[in-house]
Amino acid sequence: MQKTKVEVKALLKPLCSSRGIALLMVLWVLMILMVIVLSFSYLTRTEALGTLAFRNAVIQKFLAEAGIQRAVMEVLYRNQNKSLPPVEGQEVWRLDASPHTVQTENGHYTVSIIDESGKVDINKTPELLLKNILLNRGLKEEDADIIVDSIQDWRDPDDLHRLHGAESDYYMSLKSPYKARNADFETMEELLLVKGVTGELLYGGGGRGLIDILTVNGKSGKINLNAAPREVLLAIPGMTAELADALITNRSAQPSLGAQEILGGVYAAVSKYADALETQVFTVEAFGYQGTDKAGFGIRATIMLEANNKIKYLYYKSPLTGMEAGNADDL
Numbered sequence: 374m375q376k377t378k379v380e381v382k383a384l385l386k387p388l389c390s391s392r393g394i395a396l397l398m399v400l401w402v403l404m405i406l407m408v409i410v411l412s413f414s415y416l417t418r419t420e421a422l423g424t425l426a427f428r429n430a431v432i433q434k435f436l437a438e439a440g441i442q443r444a445v446m447e448v449l450y451r452n453q454n455k456s457l458p459p460v461e462g463q464e465v466w467r468l469d470a471s472p473h474t475v476q477t478e479n480g481h482y483t484v485s486i487i488d489e490s491g492k493v494d495i496n497k498t499p500e501l502l503l504k505n506i507l508l509n510r511g512l513k514e515e516d517a518d519i520i521v522d523s524i525q526d527w528r529d530p531d532d533l534h535r536l537h538g539a540e541s542d543y544y545m546s547l548k549s550p551y552k553a554r555n556a557d558f559e560t561m562e563e564l565l566l567v568k569g570v571t572g573e574l575l576y577g578g579g580g581r582g583l584i585d586i587l588t589v590n591g592k593s594g595k596i597n598l599n600a601a602p603r604e605v606l607l608a609i610p611g612m613t614a615e616l617a618d619a620l621i622t623n624r625s626a627q628p629s630l631g632a633q634e635i636l637g638g639v640y641a642a643v644s645k646y647a648d649a650l651e652t653q654v655f656t657v658e659a660f661g662y663q664g665t666d667k668a669g670f671g672i673r674a675t676i677m678l679e680a681n682n683k684i685k686y687l688y689y690k691s692p693l694t695g696m697e698a699g700n701a702d703d704l
Contacts, residue, residue, distance in 0.1 A: 430670065432663045467652070469600045481661075482660060489592075502608050505610070509608060511541075520568070576697050588603050597645060610646065658672070659675045672690065673691075
C-alpha cells in the first residue's frame with residue numbers, strides 16, 4: 374500500500390507542475406492584454422485630444438481671418454463716411470491701433486487698425502525720432518546710437534561707416550555672412566539683419582515692439598498726430614506725456630479739437646516732425662480665440678486702399694508665432 378501511494382504522488386507531481394506553468398502563462402497573457410488595452414486607450418485619448426486641438430486651431434484661424442475682413446470693411450466704411458456727422462452705433466473705427474473685440478457664436482476676435490502715417494518711417498523719418506523711440510524703450514544711449522547709425526548704413530548707397538554703424542564688411546564677418554542692402558528697407562523683418570536689433574526688440578516680447586511703431590510704408594517723413602500710438606507721440610521733440618494723452622483722448626471727442634489748440638506753444642516745434650495727413654495704407658492685426666483660450670491665432674496684414682474702393686494686400690503673415698504675437702496682450 375505504501376508503495377502504491379508513492380507511485381500516485383510520483384504520477385501527480387508532473388501534473389501539478391504543468392498546472393503551475395499554465396497558471397503563469399495565463400497571468401502573463403492577462404498582463405500583456407492589459408498593456409495592450411491601456412496603450413490603445415492612451416492612443417485613443419491622444420488622438421481625440423489632438424483632433425480637438427486641431428479643431429480649435431482651425432476655428433481660431435477662421436476667427437482671425439474674420440477679424441482681417443472686418444477691418445477691411447471698416448476701412449472702406451470709414452473712407453465713405455469719415456466726413457459725415459457720427460451716428461450712434463455706426464461710428465467709424467479709429468486708425469490708431471485702438472483695440473476692438475467682436476463676439477461670435479464660436480468665440481471672439483480682437484482686431485486693431487493703424488494708419489501707417491502714424492508710425493515712424495525708417496526710410497524717411499529724421500534720425501532723432503528713431504533714437505528717441507529707442508531711448509524711450511529703455512535702451513542705453515550707446516546701444517541706441519549703434520542701431521540708428523546701423524539702420525542708416527544699411528539703407529544708404531555707399532559702404533562708408535557712420536561713427537557707430539556697420540556696413541557689409543561687418544556683416545560678412547559673421548558666422549552666417551551677408552551684405553548690407555544699401556537701399557531702402559522693404560519689410561520690417563529686415564531690421565533683424567541690422568546690427569543691434571534683436572527679435573525681442575522688434576516684436577516686443579509681450580508688448581508693443583518696433584514692428585508696431587515703425588514702418589516702411591509712410592508717405593512722408595512726418596507723423597500723423599491723429600493716428601500715432603502713444604510711444605510714437607512721445608518720441609516727437611517738444612511732446613510731453615500730458616500732451617500725448619490729450620491728443621489721444623481728443624480723437625474720440627465730439628467735436629474734436631485741432632492739434633494746434635491742444636499743443637499750444639509747442640505746436641511750432643512739434644509741427645516740424647508731425648502733421649495730420651492720412652495715407653491710404655493700413656496695418657491690421659487680428660487674433661482669434663476659441664472659448665476661454667488665452668492663446669489665440671494671430672494674423673498681421675498691411676493693406677492699401679486704391680481707387681474705386683479696391684483693396685490691395687502689401688503684406689500678409691499667418692500665423693504670428695512666438696514673440697510676433699506678444700502684442701496680443703495689448704489688444
